[in-house]
Amino acid sequence: MDLIANHISHRFGDLAVLDDVSFTVSAGEVVAIVGPSGCGKSTLLSILGGLLQPTSGAPELRGAPPAGSLNPLTFVFQDFALLPWATVEENVEFPLLHAQLSATQRRALVEDALRRTGLTDFRKTYPKQLSGGMRQRVGISRALAVKPAILLMDEPLSALDSQTRELLMEDFIRLLADGGMGAVYVTHNLEEAARLADRIVVLSRRPGRIREVVTVPLSRAERGESVARERLLALQNQIWSLIRNEAIDAEREVQHA
Numbered sequence: 001m002d003l004i005a006n007h008i009s010h011r012f013g014d015l016a017v018l019d020d021v022s023f024t025v026s027a028g029e030v031v032a033i034v035g036p037s038g039c040g041k042s043t044l045l046s047i048l049g050g051l052l053q054p055t056s057g058a059p060e061l062r063g064a065p066p067a068g069s070l071n072p073l074t075f076v077f078q079d080f081a082l083l084p085w086a087t088v089e090e091n092v093e094f095p096l097l098h099a100q101l102s103a104t105q106r107r108a109l110v111e112d113a114l115r116r117t118g119l120t121d122f123r124k125t126y127p128k129q130l131s132g133g134m135r136q137r138v139g140i141s142r143a144l145a146v147k148p149a150i151l152l153m154d155e156p157l158s159a160l161d162s163q164t165r166e167l168l169m170e171d172f173i174r175l176l177a178d179g180g181m182g183a184v185y186v187t188h189n190l191e192e193a194a195r196l197a198d199r200i201v202v203l204s205r206r207p208g209r210i211r212e213v214v215t216v217p218l219s220r221a222e223r224g225e226s227v228a229r230e231r232l233l234a235l236q237n238q239i240w241s242l243i244r245n246e247a248i249d250a251e252r253e254v255q256h257a
């Protein structure tokens, strides 16, 4: 199933936020969205996921979702959005409660999602007993339980310390490795974008327009190898040079607002 941004523009009142943004996320593809602060990245993700109606243009889904997918487009949130009164397994089960599933089918989906995120031994734990990284694993596990075609992620690692980020980055790379699931990944972090994505959509300063769509010139398998670091670093520098001046302007605007 492909996700298409079709000439999307958006305004909040007088503020033009996105201007004619078009691109396609093909089945199984990982696309990162980067750009200066306030250029409309989160707004674009909300529009793609159907949470916000754009002023013009539209997101489109083309093709059938994978067999058994209960929610083809599924969000992973920056602040995890867990139910504090529910255990890990209850949190993961939550989005399945209203699906037409037997208890056995539900249990199988929860088991699989817990296993894929290394949470099997933490099933009876409550979120407040867990570290930030483990909480985000619960958020990811809950997203996996509904068998998404495409994960929509808005800075999913930004609330975490650098070592935890690195561990979760490795989890994302592993979970997305087989191309069975695609993702749209909004981030400020160019290293995360280059390591995870097949293509990187670079937005201009607000109103966000597409400046460039950069294809990462390494396969997913190659990106895991240490020799790839230099090439990924060169790519990060290339993208940074595209947005650096506008990032400075955006920062000044925020400070003077």
Ligand SMILES: Nc1ncnc2c1ncn2[C@@H]1O[C@H](COP(=O)(O)OP(=O)(O)OP(=O)(O)O)[C@@H](O)[C@H]1O
Residues within 6 Å of the ligand: 012, 015, 017, 035, 036, 037, 038, 039, 040, 041, 042, 043, 044, 188, 206
């Ligand atoms: N609900 C809203 N009402 C009014 N303005 C909004 C609303 N949501 C976002 N904005 C404004 O729209 C612009 C784009 O916001 P958005 O969060 O999409 O940008 P971003 O690129 O994700 O930002 P950042 O990089 O800082 O996370 C900003 O100027 C923001 O203040």
